[in-house]
Amino acid sequence: MAQFSDKKLEEVKNIIARYPDGKQKSALLPVLHLAQQEFGGWLSSEAMDYVASLLNIEPIEVYEVATFYSMYNLKPVGKYLFEVCQTGPCMISGSDNIVAYIYEKLGIKPGQTTADGMFTLKTVECLGACGYAPMMQLGKYYKEHLTKEKVDAIIEECRRNAVVNN
């Protein structure tokens, strides 16, 4: 069962308090972020139904939103999600090479996950880091000015963190 801890429920309450009375639906995007973070990096229909019940709205209202926004994952993803930007400014700065190099290193193409469930590669559109291209988003942060060496280091770091966190 998808269920927030008491601490997370408190957080949900604080989010709802940002809006006028009766406008708790405004909390939907932030609460979906929270759910994705808490429930393994993606939103199952069970998780979405749970969010609907928390906000007192219909499940369909949650599905509509979850399917609209690109940051919500509707399928399981690897432990580490590499989101490489491929829009114009990043493209002219060599983002294709980064995608190709990740394939060379990990054997995954955009949309694929490594067999061990560690890494997922996704290509995304402009992330507002065009001056620091090529770049990718990894979790909460951006990794910018990417080179092959930097990609190597990022993969290493993820592997190390995975061991520590287990």
Place this chain on the structure above:
Amino acid sequence: MGVKLLLEKAHVENIRLYDVYRREGGYRSVEKALKTLSPDQVTEEVKKSGLRGRGGAGFPAGMKWSFLAKPEGVPRYLVCNADESEPGTFKDRYLMEFIPHLLIEGLIVSSYALGSSRTYIYIRGEYAWIVDILEQAIAEAKNNGWLGKNILGTGFDCEIYVQRGAGAYICGEETALLESLEGKRGNPRIKPPFPAVKGLYGCPTVVNNVETLAAVVPIINMGGEEYAKIGVGRSTGTKLISACGNINKPGVYEIDMTISVEEFIYSDEYCGGIRNGKRLKACIPGGSSVPILPANLLLKTAKGETRYMNYESLSDGGFATGSMMGSGGFIVLDEDQCVVKNTYTLARFYRHESCGQCSPCREGTGWMEKILLSIENGKGKMSDIDLLWDIQRKIEGNTICPLGDAAAWPVAAAIRHFRDEFEWHVLNPDKCLTENYGLRHYADPIHVPVA
């Protein structure tokens, strides 16, 4: 060195912290506005300043504020647009990341002017770490009495909340943003009614860009008239430009709008010239939506006059030979770049970001993307180029929101100025896979750039 009003203090050590920001003169504009000016007088100063919206459309901010409906007993809202998703644009991020209190200060003064006691910052979801920076700044401001109830004993109450989006360029469009803030899909609304009458929760609302609202701080500090003296003509004040692409020094620069495009690209104070000693081929001067210009029309207008980095000069010549200031996302392409491929990535972007409500935009963006990809891959026909032209023309002006136009313009401008590069792809289906068309006659006319 030009005048700096926004980023002057951005690199003072620890300026992110309240104490440092305050010591450097921060929050003076709140004191001045709340203690000595009425809300209408604040709006009046913003009007006098000539400040134009920095989000892309360039609409005068003071005028927008004066349109806000004020029915008795109905709350009014100010919403700060920090969605910043137009390719090439990363200036708001810079401002929020390095000098967050400037935005908070501007928001307090603006909220006072508009009578908003619940003000939201809608920030793109990917800027997750900046949410923390902003929330920290808001908490500090509140602890020091600049937010909350009865601010400075004036009876004015105000709270600021940060709302994270979740990945959708369209939520930068103001009515889509409001839908999103209400917890819905980001489908733009049909206007009218305009947000000034029916915005967030059906109440009168002003939506302004981050940079616009930050600029309210120097305007109140120096007075609108003084602010209007900076810049030229209707391009008053300073503008943040985010420069990227094949230049030596990508980054965010604050310019006063009197410098030439040539100086901006080649001087060491700004972009520092083209990377690796290459030559300039083309530039998209105001974010991905605005027309791309070949070097020879970028540095000089069609009349042969110097082109400047301001609203009027960048659009000199209209769409035939000019472009736009847009959001200030300045994308530079060197001689090795392929205009067809670049246009393809932008078309793909707009297809991905179309909300799908209007058929011309939903169908047209996908169609343009497919045709561009086939031309790029050496599989195009000559008639495809005319077809592209036809599709973009049928999108422009026929949609609910301006995303349709934003998708059409880059394709139109690429064909208008670089048609021979498209034709070359069709005529050389094998060669175009391994070689680039190069510079040809778009040549940068300047042999010895002004260093």
